Structure formats: structure tokens, C-alpha cells
Amino acid sequence: MIINVVDFEKLTNVYKPYLDGVKEINIKRDEFITKLEPIRKEMQEIIKSLTSKIEVPGEDKQAKEIKYNELQENAIALDEEFKGLAKEMKDSLNAKTFDELSIMIDEFIEGKDIDIVIGKMEVVFVKPNFEITDNIVDLLRSKNLAD
DSSP states (O other), X not given: OOEEEEOHHHHHTTBHHHHHHHHHHHHHHHXXXXXXXXXXXXXXXXXXXXXOSSOOTXXXXXHHHHHHHHHHHHHHHHHHHHHHHHHHHHHHHHHHHHHHHHHHHHXXXXXXXXXXXXXXXXXXXXXXXXXXXXXXXXXXXXXXXXX
């Protein structure tokens, strides 16, 4: 029985569709940061005015505290929304990438005397001649799917 090992982490780090998916997640993150910025600034202004030693006539500290709490709740809700979206996007990207890379591995081993391919994370030791990660990277590059 011939067993080969592949390092999925190394494959994903060069796999263009995966890298594009990571960029998309980062764009979404930046969009959420942009949404959060005005809330953050307003919260800072409220803190600044509440901690100022200068009393402003007619200033309603209680109204500012209420507004601060509302802003804080909005910021928390935005953060939770992004975390949920990011998790969903990452899970989907990881599953799709694994499936696509598995197809590439199947293509590589087709017609070869290989019985099993396992992930490197599960392996304690492997002789270099049983490591096929670089061969899969070469296959991905030949299909213009890797950097």
C-alpha cells in the first residue's frame, strides 16, 4: 500500500481562488470598519465632553450617557453582524477550497500507484519521497490556479 502526504495549508496559501476569497472577506471587514468609524468618533466626543472639567450651560449629561449607550449597542451589533458574516464566508471558502483541491489531488494521483493521500497535519513523520504537496502546487500552476 502506498500512502502519500499533502500539506493543505501550503496548497491554500498559493491557491488563487482561496486567496481571492480571503481578499473578499477583507473587503467586507473594511466595509464594516468604515461603518463603525463614525460611531466610534461620536462615542469619543461624548466621552470627551463628559470627562471635561468645563461645564457647558444647558448640557444634558444624562442624554449624552443614553446616546453613548445607544451608540455602543449599535457598535456591538455591527461587530456581531460582521463576525457572523465572516465566519459564514470563511466556512464556505474553506469547504469549497478543500473540495476543489481534492479534485486536483485526484487528478494528480490518477494512473499512479498511490492508494491513500492524507493531510500532513495528521502525520508525525513522512519521508520526503511520500510528500506530494509540491507536485500538486505544480499542477495548480500549470492550470494558472496558483501564484
